[in-house]
Amino acid sequence: MKEGGLAEKILIIDDDPDTIEFLTLILTRLGYQVLEARDGMQALALAHTEKPELIILDVMMPGLDGYEVARSLRRHPDTALTPILMFTAKTQVEDKLAGYEAGVDIYLTKPVHPVELQANIKALLAQSKARSELLAKRGYLVGVLGAKGGLGASTVALNLAITYHQKYQARVIAAELRPGQGSWALDLDIPNPTGLTNLLRRNQTELTTTVIDEQLVSTTYGIRLLLASNDIKDVECAIALAQFEAILEQLSILAPLVILDIGTNFHPAFDLFTRLCNEIILVTEPQPVTVKRTRALVDELRQRSFGSGKALTIVAVNRTRAEITLTVSKIEDALKCPVALGIPPATELAYLAATRAAPMTLLQPEGIIAQQFAILAENLSHRLSSA
Secondary structure (H helix, E strand, C coil): CCCCCCCCEEEEECCCHHHHHHHHHHHHHCCCEEEEECCHHHHHHHHHHHCCCEEEECCCCCCCCHHHHHHHHHHCCCCCCCCEEEEECCCCHHHHHHHHHHCCCEEEECCCCHHHHHHHHHHHHHHHHHHHHHHCCCCEEEEEEECCCCCCHHHHHHHHHHHHHHHHCCCEEEEECCCCCCCHHHHHCCCCCCHHHHHHCCCHHHCCHHHHHHCCEECCCCCEEECCCCCHHHHHHHHCHHHHHHHHHHHHHHCCEEEEEEEECCCCCHHHHHHHCCEEEEEECCCHHHHHHHHHHHHHHHHCCECCCEEEEEEEECCCCHHHCCCHHHHHHHHCCCCCEEECCCHHHHHHHHHHCCCHHHHCCCCHHHHHHHHHHHHHHHHHHHC
16 A cells, blocks of 8 residues: 555556456455556556556557567656566567566566465565655766767766855765776876776675765765776676666765766666666767767657656857857757757866866866856756755
């Protein structure tokens, strides 16, 4: 039962009337409220309007199959964390792997003993309740990425984290998520940046808040960092999806704001990151080809509810002379969405930051670059306060 004595909702998605009757009988006797859908499209509509506590999903259905339904549910913020129990007659190992890759929590094959079915349902609902209580306390995750490499996403993520802490005295963690491709340790002259790799090479069950906290580096700027190495051998860790999920969930417990340097949408864990992030800051530049790439990425992010259910912020970083670049209005016309902020060229400041191993915003705290990041931090603060 939920708070207030309301019965928990369970959505059954299956085109077989006998299976629906069997499941409905068991679930109603256990006191659950049962919803049913006979095809994938009806199921997605019900899942978003009714918001069930658990979904029981078949594979073979008309129209969208169960794998497609599961992937669609995982992409939408309303259902991204809803437990899914796949209940199907498909028994091959590759079928099970496809189910887990699509995002299901438990894969059961027909026929199944009612006791086993009940035990799995109760376990998933208990896990969901515990997770909901945890998520109510979790911090706000902001992913920063570019439509391609070299646009300054890492610089934006780091300077935003520092500016937000300086402006609001809030606990902030900034994390690099590209193993073997870290830049902050080089930028800030921090030795042994092995924190991310150390975590990704552990079993996900070992990744507690204590373990992750031990890998964070404190800085004189007030924020803490999870650093990625520059060792090419660590790039292979980018496929450790279960570890990435555990890391992000624990980081969100350790600080009310976590800013993530994702890199680009070619990261193997991109789907996972967008599912867990509350907001994406997308970095572009005022060049025609880059703006075209950004437009394609904006369209992809909109399919994942960014720009509607979740915040999507566009930042244009200009590193060349203004007369040979697109104006902000032309970028907005091409992207079909507003640009929140434009960061002007700062070649001398960037050189000074590199030679002094210090963030740009702190070297000239009253300069235009610092002012732009202060605006970005203020806008982010408004979204946090209403989240």
